[in-house]
Amino acid sequence: MKNLNSYLVNAVENFAQSFEKVSAGEEELMNIRDEFARRVMRISPVQDNVRQSNPLMESCKAVESQMRTVIENSVKDWDASQTTRELSDCFADKAILLVFGKVNAGKSSLCNYVASLFHSSDVQFFYLEGGQVEKSDEPFQEGVTETTARIQG
Incomplete structure (x- = not known):
């Protein structure tokens, strides 16, 4: 023993x-x-x-x-926690602004405005789909009704 x-x-x-x-x-x-x-x-x-x-x-x-x-x-x-670490690695060299608010509070409009203050080559829009980051060239959709019911950046 x-x-x-x-x-x-x-x-x-x-x-x-x-x-x-x-x-x-x-x-x-x-x-x-x-x-x-x-x-x-x-x-x-x-x-x-x-x-x-x-x-x-x-x-x-x-x-x-x-x-x-x-x-x-x-x-x-x-x-x-692998997915969390991978997502974190995607943003290791980025600044992230988190915006929370109620439905129709203007979160997408605010983020589109902030993005417009930078050169377009410095801005990359994305959203999460099934736990994966999906890049997009389009700004966030804006509307008077709930337009975006997903995590986006």
């Missing part, structure tokens, strides 16, 4: 050290994360050589279950 504990400690230390050193991007980080998960999942504190009657058996099983859950959830959370 002591050998397994030191193996687990080494896996955690290696992960922590590797995480601090990562500067080559997300792909390298994902490889390190996946290797960490594989190493930890290979280790089971509940071994056959531990007697089933040992009172620590239930505690070992609970720790193992919690470790698996934490690792699986962290992988799911990271993967689920």
Whole structure:
């Protein structure tokens, strides 16, 4: 059991050290994360050589279950935020003005006016469609009734 504990400690230390050193991007980080998960999942504190009657058996099983859950959830959370990271990367070198308001408050008109203050080559209109950024050469539609019911920029 002591050998397994030191193996687990080494896996955690290696992960922590590797995480601090990562500067080559997300792909390298994902490889390190996946290797960490594989190493930890290979280790089971509940071994056959531990007697089933040992009172620590239930505690070992609970720790193992919690470790698996934490690792699986962290992988799911990271993967689920992929779309958000990609959208953020699209605007890394941009200034963003967020405009909120009621229906027919003139949000599109205001944004079109602000865009008109800049050279047309510096302005890029877009909208979100199915979680993807769709570029448009057209300014925002304006109307006296609700005209735009989507996120646009």
